[in-house]
Amino acid sequence: MKPAPGRSYPPMYRAVATLLRPVLTLSTRRHWAGAENLPATGGFIAVANHVTNFDPLTFAHFLVDHDVPVKFLAKKELFGIPFFGWILTKVGHIPVHRGTARAADSLKDAQDALERGECVAIFPEGTLTHDPAAWPMKGKTGVARLALATRVPVVPIAQWGAHRVVPRFASLPHTLVPQRVDVVAGPPVDLSDLYELPIDATTLRLATDRIMMRLTDQLAELRGEAPPDRVWDRSVDGDTKAEYLAERAAARREQTRRRLEPLNRLARRGTASTPSDR
Structure with missing residues (x-):
């Protein structure tokens, strides 16, 4: 890998990538597209839909194999797991302190990474989708706040098929047969008309919904299906x-x-x- 300036690729990251790449290559049949939409230099935010616990690996596989050593925003609880949390820290991922006094630190750390030229990956839904048909749910506004504060490109990356390897809400694979996984990066979402507006609840919701709509449209093309008319809202529709x-x-x-x-x-x-x- 020859990452762009500012995109760090520490030794631990190289080791983890070397170990996981053969596993991902053997367990998936990759159908990738849209690499030309990944910024060659400078920081950017990569956003993806979230169907299964296998998604982060297929998401990262796509980016890393295109010379982008992505850094994930991940819930802080993962960093507390012995050894695994140490690896996450050494690789350079960023803990998210949701619902605590340190919640703002996560966005500050992500903003600093973007300003250095890193790619920061976010699942805007904040968790696995609970939509019965696995369509993207209503997104959380953290990605919009980060995007409007930094004005870096937001690249929507739709993926479909990882659930065939590790089913929804499961932790382990249910097959050893390689499964088709589609990953497609689209052009950056245009948020420029929102840059001069106050970063308030209205603006954040508008930007978030625009990002989620692009993700959903790309996913609909991958699936060859129309998404539901109404977006699943976990706070209203339930778990x-x-x-x-x-x-x-x-x-x-x-x-x-x-x-x-x-x-x-x-x-x-x-x-x-x-x-x-x-």
């Missing part, structure tokens, strides 16, 4: 994780029942046989 996992568990039980049905039929025939039948 679908429990319902989704229950449905998956029921589907697995049904698959197991169908696989075992021939054996069960044989067993029933043997039980129903009489001595005269033998």
